[in-house]
Amino acid sequence: MEPLQVIREEFTDDIISVSEFRGQISVTLRKDNVFEISRFLRDEPGLNFNLLRDLCGVDYLGIKEPRFEVVYNLYSIPYRHSIMVKAQVPENDCRIKSVTSLWAGANWHERECFDMFGIVFEGHPDLRRILMPEDWEGYPLRKDYPVKGPEKEWSGFLNVLDKAKRFREFDWHG
Amino acid sequence: MDNTEKPFETRELTISMGPQHPATHGVLRLVLNLDGETVVKCTPYVGYLHRGIEKLGENRTYFSALPLTDRLDYISSMNNNVGYVNAVEKLFGIEAPDRAKFIRTIVAEMGRISSHIIWLGTHVLDIGATTPFLYAFRERETIMDLFEMLCGARLTVSYPRVGGVRNDVSQEFVDKLYEFVLDFPSKIDDYETLVTENRIWKERTVGIGVISAEEAINWGLTGGTLRGSGVNYDVRKHAPYDAYDRVEFDVPLGKNCDCYDRYLVRIEEMRQANRIIKQCVEKLPAGPVMADAPKFTLPPKDLVLKDMEHLIQQFVLITKGPTVPEGEIYVGTEVPKGELGFYFVSDGTGRPYRMRVRAPSFVHASVLPRLCEGGFIADVIANIGTIDIVLGECDR
Numbered sequence: 273m274e275p276l277q278v279i280r281e282e283f284t285d286d287i288i289s290v291s292e293f294r295g296q297i298s299v300t301l302r303k304d305n306v307f308e309i310s311r312f313l314r315d316e317p318g319l320n321f322n323l324l325r326d327l328c329g330v331d332y333l334g335i336k337e338p339r340f341e342v343v344y345n346l347y348s349i350p351y352r353h354s355i356m357v358k359a360q361v362p363e364n365d366c367r368i369k370s371v372t373s374l375w376a377g378a379n380w381h382e383r384e385c386f387d388m389f390g391i392v393f394e395g396h397p398d399l400r401r402i403l404m405p406e407d408w409e410g411y412p413l414r415k416d417y418p419v420k421g422p423e424k425e426w427s428g429f430l431n432v433l434d435k436a437k438r439f440r441e442f443d444w445h446g
Numbered sequence: 447m448d449n450t451e452k453p454f455e456t457r458e459l460t461i462s463m464g465p466q467h468p469a470t471h472g473v474l475r476l477v478l479n480l481d482g483e484t485v486v487k488c489t490p491y492v493g494y495l496h497r498g499i500e501k502l503g504e505n506r507t508y509f510s511a512l513p514l515t516d517r518l519d520y521i522s523s524m525n526n527n528v529g530y531v532n533a534v535e536k537l538f539g540i541e542a543p544d545r546a547k548f549i550r551t552i553v554a555e556m557g558r559i560s561s562h563i564i565w566l567g568t569h570v571l572d573i574g575a576t577t578p579f580l581y582a583f584r585e586r587e588t589i590m591d592l593f594e595m596l597c598g599a600r601l602t603v604s605y606p607r608v609g610g611v612r613n614d615v616s617q618e619f620v621d622k623l624y625e626f627v628l629d630f631p632s633k634i635d636d637y638e639t640l641v642t643e644n645r646i647w648k649e650r651t652v653g654i655g656v657i658s659a660e661e662a663i664n665w666g667l668t669g670g671t672l673r674g675s676g677v678n679y680d681v682r683k684h685a686p687y688d689a690y691d692r693v694e695f696d697v698p699l700g701k702n703c704d705c706y707d708r709y710l711v712r713i714e715e716m717r718q719a720n721r722i723i724k725q726c727v728e729k730l731p732a733g734p735v736m737a738d739a740p741k742f743t744l745p746p747k748d749l750v751l752k753d754m755e756h757l758i759q760q761f762v763l764i765t766k767g768p769t770v771p772e773g774e775i776y777v778g779t780e781v782p783k784g785e786l787g788f789y790f791v792s793d794g795t796g797r798p799y800r801m802r803v804r805a806p807s808f809v810h811a812s813v814l815p816r817l818c819e820g821g822f823i824a825d826v827i828a829n830i831g832t833i834d835i836v837l838g839e840c841d842r
Contacts, residue, residue, distance in 0.1 A: 293773035294536055322663050323679070325778065326787055326804040335793070345776055345789065345804075349663060349679050356776065377666025380812035388500075403493040403841060412501055419505050 275319055275355050283309055288360065298356035300341070306359045307369040313346060313357070314374055321346035321355065324371070327381035329389040333415040338362035340391055344371070361391055370396040388413035458486060465494050469572045469827045472837030474811065480823060488818040488826070490811055495841035503801035507767035508534050509608060509744065511801065516602035518786075518803065519839040521564050524557035524593070525781040526839075527606040532687050533777035533788035534608045538742045538770060544689075546610035546735040551689040552623070552726045553596070553605060555719040559630070560589040561782035562716050569709075569831035570641055573650045578640050585633050588626055595619050609743035610736035620727060627724045634716055642713075651705035655817045655829045658703055665816065666809045669784030670715060671833050674700035674708030681780040693725045705832040712834075742768050767796015776804075783807055783834050807840040 276297050280287065286309065288300045301309065313321045326345035333339055340361040347354045361368050370393035372378045382393040383402040390411040393399055401408060405428050410417055425433075464475040473494035479487040499518065503511040515530040516523040528550050535542060542550070567582035590600045596619055597605040597612060605612050641647050657665070662675040672679055680697045682690040698714035700707030737743055744763055745756040772794045778787040784806025791800035810833040817829040 291773075293771075294539070294775055296775060298774065324666050325785065326776065326789060326802070328789065328802045328804075330791055330800045343789070343802075345787070349677065352684055354776075356774075375666060376661075376664050376816070377809055377812065380808060384808075401493075403496040405493075412498060417501075419501060 275313075275321075275353055278316070278319060279309070279313075279355075282312065296354070296356065298343075298358055300358045300360060303342075303359040303361055303368050306342075306344075306357070307371060307374075309357070310344065310371050310374055313355070318351075319348065320350055321348045323347045323349055324375035324377050324381075325354070327371075327378055327385065329385040329391055329413070331389060331413065331415045340366065340389060342368055342385065342391060366390060367392040367394055369394050372396055387411070390414070456482065463826070465491075470830055471568060471835060472840075474830070474835070474837055474840075476814070476818075476826065478818075478823065478826065483822050483824075485818050485821055485823055485826060488815045490814050492808075492811055492837065493841050495837050497842065499842045500801055500803060504798055507764070507796045508538075508770070508798065509763065509767070511798070512607070513602065513604050515803075516604055517838060518805065518842065519561075519781065519783060519807065519836045520601060521836060522557040522561035522782050523601065523603050524553045524605065525561070525779070526786060527604060528554045528557075528688065529777070529779035529781060529786045530788055531606045531608050532779055533775065533790060535737075536777050537773070537775045537790050537792060538608070538739075538768065540609055540737050540739045540742050542610045542688075542737050543734050544731045545614075545733045546737075547688045548726045548730050549611050549615055549735065550606050551693070552723050552730075553593075553603075553611075554688070555722045555726075556589050556592065556623075558719045558782045559716055560586050562712050562719075563589075565712065565782070565831075565834050566637060566641075566709075569834075570647065572827045572831050574646065575641065575644070578637050581633070581636055581640070585630065592619065592623055592626065595622065607736070607744070609739060610734070614735045620730070623723070624727050627720055627727065630720050631717060634713065634720075638713065642710075648706065650824075650828055651709060651832070653702070654705045654821070654825050655708075655832055656702070656704045657813070657817065661816075662703070665813045667784070667813060667833075668806050668809070669780065669782070669834070670708055670712045671784060671810055673697065674711045674832075675703040676700055681778050681785050685778065687777075687779060689726060690722075692729070693722050695722050705828050708832050763796075770794060770796065778804070781806065783836065783839065784810065786839075803842055805839045805842060807835040807837070808842075810835050811840050 286301050286305050290299050313319050325347045328343050330341045338360045342359045342361055344357040359368055370382055382396055385391050386399055387401045387404055388411055459480045461478050463478055464470040465473040475491040477489045478485055499514050502514055512530060515526040518526045563582045563586045567579035571579045593603055594600050597603055657675055659675045659677050662672050676699050695718045698711045700711050740759055745759050749756040750760045770792045772792055774791045776787055776789045778785045787804030789802035790798045793799040818826045
């Protein structure tokens with residue numbers, strides 16, 4: 273059976289919209305049951321989406337409400353079908369359940385999504401920044417974050433400058 | 447004596463390996479908690495090479511984001527370009543002409559060979575065999591020279607373009623390439639003579655870094671790292687792009703899920719890549735190398751300099767970008783490291799609203815704790831080599 277048909281029948285209440293573009297199907301869902309739906313998609317015989325190809329966030333600032341979407345790109349190696357599941361995450365409740373316990377590979381993807389968008393993944397074993405320094409302020413891939421970075425220097429870089437200055441003043445022969 | 451009856455005191459040792467370490471293949475930092483020689487905990491730290499390629503891509507037109515992809519996996523930039531242009535072409539709804547598709551298949555497989563050669567050279571060098579490294583770089587030099595002959599650049603090529611390739615191949619290039627293709631299998635035999643049955647090599651790789659098929663899929667591994675565990679997943683077979691549906695090749699699979707099988711898989715992949723290039727050169731069709739889609743592809747440079755309409759077309763495409771249908775698309779391609787995916791959200795303007803790079807190295811680096819914990823510290827080096835990561839792609 274077609275994956276989309278199964279999802280439509282099983283989770284009628286959770287689906288917000290379904291769209292197709294160039295033969296790729298994406299299903300937009302409410303975020304509450306994303307974990308259960310993911311588990312169903314992974315384990316249900318006939319669907320068996322065993323490979324989480326990708327997980328990323330998208331920021332629709334000023335375009336759509338709710339603001340964020342988390343996109344799960346699933347693929348089934350035995351059946352060779354794929355689906356994109358998108359969960360809507362509002363800005364004032366910026367959290368969603370982690371799927372790391374279903375796909376171990378989601379671990380770093382979710383950390384990156386947290387790092388770049390500030391979306392909190394509940395139940396994640398180790399939710400820290402991954403690409404940016406740990407004391408970085410702001411979430412770089414949000415649309416209201418400037419391309420050229422913030423006005424002030426990152427504190428870590430200031431520390432380095434300060435240290436360089438102190439070493440220059442050090443009296444090596446004294 | 448009382449001393450002898452006292453238990454010998456040990457304590458856990460924490461060492462930081464990297465970011466500057468020759469065996470981490472770039473700026474990867476691992477914090478290792480050691481109990482004697484055994485790794486108790488391994489925590490990778492990445493991000494030292496983060497350049498914000500996704501953010502930069504959102505602020506450039508689809509054409510000008512292409513050179514950024516060169517900087518992802520900088521030792522096989524051809525493959526990144528091919529992946530990028532395939533994704534953009536699918537989003538635009540255009541198709542490259544046959545000749546361009548065959549040329550792209552050729553250069554992608556050349557990129558695969560050159561990447562696997564570097565992987566082989568550095569991986570065995572880490573484990574202690576110096577000689578294959580020198581042989582490997584000899585062949586890589588030939589491929590780099592061929593790239594230079596083709597497009598003038600050796601490393602960051604930007605040769606494939608949206609809608610085709612930058613320029614046609616010359617007969618001289620085809621002849622030199624064919625010469626290389628006929629000669630290369632004997633070179634692979636050379637590497638195998640040095641390494642495959644080498645006792646030290648086998649001691650260091652057989653049974654090391656074992657990850658079962660189910661677990662490998664669960665971790666999201668792709669490419670040779672996944673196929674070493676015996677999972678038949680190759681994007682070139684599952685969702686063929688360019689000319690891969692018109693050439694014959696086999697997908698090698700491992701059995702024992704260890705470092706040694708992943709080595710065998712990649713060696714065989716080089717032979718298959720060579721086979722694909724040979725077929726493509728023999729079948730190379732005649733015709734144009736750029737799609738005839740004026741709204742989406744840049745006009746030829748000589749016409750831009752002579753003709754007003756083409757100048758306007760070039761100007762509009764470069765400054766404003768093409769008018770792209772709204773939608774979102776994910777296209778994965780098989781690069782030497784695994785599956786490189788591009789996910790675009792288009793809002794109808796000339797710039798992607800969201801450009802996401804699904805980098806195989808990023809996923810592969812995340813599996814390091816799983817492979818290293820419980821093993822010896824010496825095997826950490828073997829595990830880093832076997833997952834075949836490039837940190838430029840990992841950190842983006």
